Amino acid sequence: MPLWICEMKKMHLYQKGLVYIGLFFIFSLSSMILFDKPANLDIELNASQYAFYLNQVKGAYSEESEHFFANESAKISETKVKLKEASDDFYDGNINESEYILISTPLEEILQYEKGYKIIYDQFIYIREEPEQRYFLYTNGWDGLISNDNLDFLYILLLLVLVTPVFCFEFESKMNSLNLTVKKGGRNQALYKIGLICITVVMLCLLHAGLKFGFYWLKYGLENGNYPLQSLSYFATSTKSSTLLETFLWLTACKLFGSLCLAILIMFVSVLFKKYAFTLFTCTALILLPYYGFRLESSKYFLPGPLGFMVSSGYFRGNEYVRNMVNGQMIFVFKEVSTMLWLYLFVITLCLCIGMSLAILIRSTNKWCEIRPRFRLRPLHLMLVICVFFLSACTPNTRAGESNIYNYSFRQSYENEYYHFYVEESEGNETRIVFEVKQTGDKQHFVRNPMTSLTRVEKTVFGNGSYVYYMKYNSDKSEIREQMNRLSIIEVNTDTFDEKIVFEKNLNTVKTSINLFKSNNKEMAFFHSVSGFFLDEENIYLVGHDEIRRVHQSTGKMSVIIRFSVLRHLAFDGQTIYYIDEKSQVVKYDTRTDIEEVIPDLVTQYFILTNNEIIFLNRKDKQKIYAMNVSDSTFRRITDVPVLEFYFDEQSIFYVSKDDLKQYRLDWA
Amino acid sequence: MIKLIVFEFQKHFLKPSIIVAVLLFSLLSIAKIHSIQNTNSLFSGSNTSPAWKGLYWNLYEEFGGAITNEKIEKLMAIYRPLEYQTADRTASSDHNPDSYTGGNIYMDRNFFMWNYVNPMKYAYEYKMYANQVVSAAERNMDFFESIGNTFEYKKNAVIKELFQERSISIFSYKEMYHYYVQYDFSAFLVLLICLYSLMHVFISEKETDMEMLLLTTKSGNNKTIFAKLMASAIFVCMLCSWFWTVDFVAFSLLFGSFESASTPLYALEDFVNSSIGVSLSQYAIISGLIKTFGIFVLSLLFLVVSCFFKNALVPFIISLSIMISLIFMNEVYMGSGRTLQKIINPFVLIVNRELFRKTEFVDSFGYPMLHYMAAILLAVVWGLLLTLGITVFVKKNTLRKGVKRHAIMDL
Amino acid sequence: MKVMFNNISKQYKGKYALKDFSAKLENGVCGLLGANGAGKTTLINIFVGILKSDYGHVYINEKDTKSMGNHFLSHIGYLPQYPQFYKNFEVIDFLRYMCVLKDIPKKQGEKRAKELLEIVNLSDACNKKIGALSGGMRQRVGIVQAMLNDPSILILDEPTAGLDPQERIRFRNLIAQFSENRIVLLATHIVSDIEYIANQVLLLKEGRLMKQGSPQVLIDGLKDKVWMVTATNEKMVETLQQFKISNMMRDHDKIHIRVIHEEKPDAHAVNVQANLEDVFLYYF
Secondary structure, three states: OOHHHHHHEEEEEEEEEOHHHHHHHHHHHHHHHOOOOOOOHHHHHOHHEEEEHHHHHHHEOOHHHHHHHHHHHHHHHHHHHHHHHHHHHHHOOOHHHHHHHHHHHHHHHHHHHHHHHHHHHHHHHHHHOOOOOOOOOOOOHHHHOOOOOOHHHHHHHHHHHHHHHHHHHHHHOOOOHHHHOOOOOOOHHHHHHHHHHHHHHHHHHHHHHHHHHHHHHHHHOOOOOEHHHHOHHHHOOOOOOEEEHHHHHHHHHHHHHHHHHHHHHHHHHHHHHOOOHHHHHHHHHHHHHHHHHOHHOOOOOOOOOHHHHHHHHHHHHEEEEEEEOOOOOOEEEEEEHHHHHHHHHHHHHHHHHHHHHHHHHOOOOOHHHOOOOOOOOOOOOOOOOOOOOOOOOOOOOOOOOOOOOOHHOOOOEEEOEEEEEEEEEEHOOEEEEEEEOOOOEEEHHHHHHOOOOOOEEEEEEEEEEEEEEEEEEEEOOOOOOOOOEEEEEEEEEEOOEEEEEEEEEOOOOOOOOOOOOOOOOHHHHHHHHOOOOEEEEEEEEOOOOOOEEEEEEEOOEEEEEEOOOOOOOOEEOOEEEEOOOOOOEEEEOOOOEEEEEEEEEOOOOOOOOOOOEEEEEEHHOOOOOEHHHHEOOOOEEEEOOEEEEEEEEEOOEEEEEEOOOOOEEEOOO | OOOHHHHHHHHHHHHHHHHHHHHHHHHHHHHHHHHHHHHHHOOOOOOOOOOHHHHHHHHHHHHHHEEHHHHHHHHHHHHHHHHHHHHOOOOOOOOOOOOOOOOOHHHHHHHHHHHHHHHHHHHHHHHHHHHHHHHHHHHHHHHHHHHHHHHHHHHHHHHHHHOOOOOOOOEEEOOHHEEEEEEEOOHHHHHHHHHHHHHHHHHHHOOHHHHHHHHHOOOOOOHHHHHHHHHHHHHHHHHHHHHHHHHHHHHHHHOOOOOOOOHHHHHHHHOOOOOOOEEEHHHHHHHHHHHHHHHHHHHHHHHHHOOOOOOOOHHHEEEEEEEEHHHHHHHHHOOOOOOHHHHOOOOHHHHOOHOOOOEEEEEOOOOEHHHHHHHHHHHHHHHHHOOOOOOOHHOOOOOOOOOOOOOOOOO | EEEEEEEEEEEOOOEEEEEEEEEEEEEEEEEEEOOOOOHHHHHHHHHHHOOOOOOOEEEEEOOOOOOOOHHHHHHHHOOOOOOOOOOOOEEHHHHHHHHHOOOOHHHHHHHHHHHHHHHHOOOOOOOOOHHOOOOOHHHHHHHHHHHHHOOOEEEEEOOOOOOHHHHHHHHHHHHHOOOOOOEEEEEEOOOHHHHHOEEEEEEEEEEEEEEEOOHHHHHHOOOOEEEEEOOOOHHHHHHHHHHHHEEEEEEEEEEEEEEEOOOOOOOEEEOOOHHHHHHHHHHH
């Protein structure tokens, strides 16, 4: 049996290398499947709309694409106007239904991709800054694959556990002296060991890169690999001329080199110090401390050694600046590594690797077989010290069973058996949620936390029986300026006024304690724009400017379920969401079956959902108040006069007549 | 017993490699503190001109100390014209050597706003804020009493007690403390050193075949385990004391001030709702002690893991993975309102500003317990469980009273 | 086969572990006798190439080992002091591995390993893990691995340390068996290990060669210097303090004391035949 097979057997079987490699791939793949999030969630949530536009502009920026965007913007605005006009004409009786359908259908088709247009327009804004280097493409796959400089902990742990015993095991078994006295021991054996480790590391690195490539290819698709690197905003200012695929290959090559360098470093330290613990400690410190210790993200790339190469994406980034808020000057947040400097770093690191390999060989050589016995390497007591994941955690189910009607326009108030909750504007423009005890008329603060500093309570409540929910943003002041770091939805049991968090989202995009996790600003934008929310037994529904997102309370999985161009009004009865679409029709969306259907003949700009009826201003009948029975879809007219606005309570409807602008009351009875 | 502890300490911790690591890591920590100062301080060369620092300390003689109406009026007499002139951002931004800072009017405005006006405003208004909290807590007490929610009643009573008579009467330089309380890097360094040093405590006995010998000696069983634990505790305490001292001194020297020692903790704006009413210097000590305890609990975890193995390879990797996982969990729940998930992780003691910057409570059998107390109690429970684990899993002489069988799992 | 050490010196932190060591070895067992710290392991480590000497040369058949390079290693078989080997390897796997390291062809190695295991009576244990073997068995595995390449020089560093008398005798016999047509350099401080099997003995003290010769020559050098004194309990203490004692034996109320001394220590002392242990004690 050749020596390399023996050494391989020793490494992979006796030292359990195969087990560790297997575990690594299992954990690595599971973590990718479980924790991977798209770099731009909006694209995934609006995939088809986005793809519609992307397919039309994909590729390099051109005058045509510029015209396309100008035309498309105009077309969308125009379409909205036309649709509105057509609706008005139809509801005013100027055109019949077939004519209306004939006009509105093509217009609707145009508008259904509007959200996708917004996303691609953002991309257009980015691309037109440097049209030569930036192309239109679907970015999530490539962003996931190459746009991060996260250190792969599992991979580092694998290298440590795999490489450390290669020599330490010999010292532990006291075989080092015996190995020196056999013909193929000593230098030969060390050479085989180094070679074998290098081959293993190369295989592992390539397999891992292949696995990642495969994963992103399957999950997102990795098309347009021939587009320039700068097409990804992560590499916006890069001066490197490289395509996406080339960059991936370069990164893999760099990672490969970094991994080899780390493996050689581990072997070097283990041969030098002969102890497991010291080797592990030194190598861990040499990797982790520069990774965490430097203020500037790019500093780690300026160091020779394995770390920069193992992360490597920074070598392809350009200079990035922010304005120093104290002196107003631009300061670096990332300093580009020039190609020349990269070459220097590479050569220095390579020399270090060669030096370390030679040192390993020299220390593993039988003294009678030394080639040049003039110099010797003493044990160097060198210690080369150079060196969120955002929470979408949700608590289990909220209140099951009873459900309450939610009307978006009443999101600032809620009433249950005992209390009336509402947002009150106090002096100094301060708003707060208060509640009134129905029996006594007493008014109290709803949010009872006496410590109000660094907390902002949003002007929206949702109620479900005795459970009332509100939303707040918490901030910290660890820097000069206050920073928002968390959005929470709190459930208050109004029997006891005990509070419980049902949803939390970490909004902090700056460094945490040791900067273990970095997040993405794009994802945060939505959470800053939430204007209302409601819940059912399993999900929380967050209402944004132009969409409703559903977040599963236990898994945190988020999806866009409804899109609209303008949020006019929406309501929720515990299972069905009712909202007004572009054509002023009321659409009902079943949250359990995800089936959406337009309610026929219900055309309005405003409605209110009650327990069994939708009360609305009928656009088809001069804005008179109508009621539609939700169960049998029958309509009844409530007022004979056109109405400007209305509200109601248990006994009466109050409305403002369009004719005289006076308020009237109409009792239900 | 003391001799045994001394021997254990010498055996495991008085090693050149550990001493070298401590010294190098101390230098690294100082370098990190220097970079924090250089990046963030309003007086660092990279942010402002040297004139800022000189001007600040000149004015500090005038405005520092007790906050009085005269001082406020005097300060506002300087600041208001600056604010007025820069309000619409049409003032000239040209260099003006006659300006306060030697820069331009905007710099002057910023200088006063950040260094004097905002901090003094915060300090001045804090009493009012505390009174508001107390009033709100009192209202809550009445309300919760009326609806029979005793837990919330008691909670608000504690809040009332905490905030009663809180005020900041003195204006002082707090920038150094502002960044000192946010500094965690040295804790990470200490954890790495502990991870390395403690790996040897039980494993070295196996490596040197001393384990069996120890079992046959009178003090070789529980006494040795106890001595090892004590030696480890002493080492952790010494290591932490050294690093925390280096941190404090480095921060003070690099920020150029030992001021604010007697200023209350809530004078830092991030600690506006602080759960303890101590001074900044007291907080530095308390925080150091709690950090040390947190590191000791994690050290016990490292020791437990090492009990199962014959060499350092796998336990080191497992301990490192656990350490990283705990850091991960801590970061996930940092700032979260889910108090229990936050405090169950002993790492929260290490990044303990999270426990003190807010006043949060845990329901302890109907009694509202401040969450830092609960975190400490939970860490004590972790510590006890881990200690129990060590005493159970370390090999013992079978002739010893009470030992029914070997409790060893050498993997 | 002839081995010649020529003025070998080695210093550690300014102190000589070996100084000007020169000796000639020929086929047969050569006992390297010395107290702990005498420099035996240093000499062996230099000989096998683990350590480098500060000065001096080693010649094999008048050829400098430095010029032989890797070829030298095919001449030697080495059993280190307190070997552990790979505890999780099976005996046969370990031997196969050593065959590969020694560049022995697979079939030949397999055959040789089986033969040697048979000789050392370990055939039944060939599938056992090394970690599960007793100390004696592990030493026998050690000598098997050293003999795998049929070396012309077998170097054993304290091979009987920690073995029980039965194992020690078994081991001694094995060494005698393997010493045919080869040099066996056996470092020990246990005189009985080499007393009956060594052709020549090197006495090493504080890094210097004190004496070299066959056991008989060394024993003859002690002629008229070993005495048997019969003493009472009271006199025993006085004798112990005055003379170098090789052995003591109680016989009812009397004690027979074996004394090594140039002159007759007592009027009633009886001159007795010296042995190698007496030689060891005389020089150390």
